[in-house]
Amino acid sequence: MASKFRLFTKRFLLLCNIIVVVVFLLACAVPYFSPSEWWFLSILGIGFPFLLLIVIVFFVWWLVTKRKYALLSGIALVLGFKSISVFFAFNFSTKFTQEKKTDIRIATWNVARFIEMKNNNNKGSQTRLKMFDLLKEQNADILCLQEFVHVDNNPEWYANINDIQEKLNYPYYTYTYYNDGTPNFILKNGTIIFSRFPIVDSGQINFPRPTLREGLVYADIKVKQAVIRVYSTHLQSFQLRPDDYDRISKIKEGEDGIVSNSKSIFAKMKTAIVNRQIQTDITRKLMDDSPYPVMFCGDMNDVPNSYTYFTLRGNMQDAFLEKGKGIGRTFASLSPTLRIDYILADKSFKVKQFKRVVKNYSDHYLLVADLQLLTKN
Numbered sequence: 001m002a003s004k005f006r007l008f009t010k011r012f013l014l015l016c017n018i019i020v021v022v023v024f025l026l027a028c029a030v031p032y033f034s035p036s037e038w039w040f041l042s043i044l045g046i047g048f049p050f051l052l053l054i055v056i057v058f059f060v061w062w063l064v065t066k067r068k069y070a071l072l073s074g075i076a077l078v079l080g081f082k083s084i085s086v087f088f089a090f091n092f093s094t095k096f097t098q099e100k101k102t103d104i105r106i107a108t109w110n111v112a113r114f115i116e117m118k119n120n121n122n123k124g125s126q127t128r129l130k131m132f133d134l135l136k137e138q139n140a141d142i143l144c145l146q147e148f149v150h151v152d153n154n155p156e157w158y159a160n161i162n163d164i165q166e167k168l169n170y171p172y173y174t175y176t177y178y179n180d181g182t183p184n185f186i187l188k189n190g191t192i193i194f195s196r197f198p199i200v201d202s203g204q205i206n207f208p209r210p211t212l213r214e215g216l217v218y219a220d221i222k223v224k225q226a227v228i229r230v231y232s233t234h235l236q237s238f239q240l241r242p243d244d245y246d247r248i249s250k251i252k253e254g255e256d257g258i259v260s261n262s263k264s265i266f267a268k269m270k271t272a273i274v275n276r277q278i279q280t281d282i283t284r285k286l287m288d289d290s291p292y293p294v295m296f297c298g299d300m301n302d303v304p305n306s307y308t309y310f311t312l313r314g315n316m317q318d319a320f321l322e323k324g325k326g327i328g329r330t331f332a333s334l335s336p337t338l339r340i341d342y343i344l345a346d347k348s349f350k351v352k353q354f355k356r357v358v359k360n361y362s363d364h365y366l367l368v369a370d371l372q373l374l375t376k377n
Contacts, residue, residue: 108297174202176215293348
């Protein structure tokens, strides 16, 4: 009887292992499928870290109990190595030197509207001051900020552009935004690039409907005798609201209404995944047409194992993978595996160092990188 139970258990675990491996390999293939046609596969990409963990557990288990079965997970890990290599940074020494020793220090941060938009002294405004202090500490030459708001000529609201120019010493900027107010009150909300180097040209592109009112901004920046082009954007998110987070909690806890709660979440995920492809393809084409060395800094709202990341990165360097360590989470909510903010640079640059600043001011973490410009144009 005991031997039959062991046989059943072994066969059951082997079947589970096969299923997990198939799903894992599908998740690894996500970047190569069009999200508009295979949006449900993109959801597997989000679950890639957990699938990877299960495959590794099976691999270790079979090594201990039945070595020949470990080959199944071992082959899956080899086939999925490209996806593993963009998920995890295999660097041992990642010390960041605050003193700048390269041509360019660039920082990117989704600042979540600086938490507080109205001029007052509440808790949100105190957090805003801490965010400004944190930006000042980095001493970056170029700042790329997403979910950036600004109000003109109204002392009751913060004029964030003026404050950053005057208090943080960034004389040059270019801004793509949409009006988040009324005809008589203009609250600008969008993506902005600040620079201490001269901006010699710039451009803004509004992504087409049905995508959300996001935009892509670029700045041609003169660094010494060369010109580089920096792109920044905030791609479409899942648009999750507080009630959606409640639904996710109920799903995790196995409460009643799992099906109905899941339908609402998956509907938002499908819309975002499909629309983000439109934004991604536009951004990639524009970067390919750049006459100058290119950097991309922004909030992709997508994980490394995705069509978005693979398309936008192309042959560019990911500063985190070059000089970071571990998983590199950049989004503070939902899951410890969510790296959705990036600094990318083409081969005209050498990434010298990189850091995440893990401060829970925004719901995103600040990223900073030092780069050396190798070619002069």
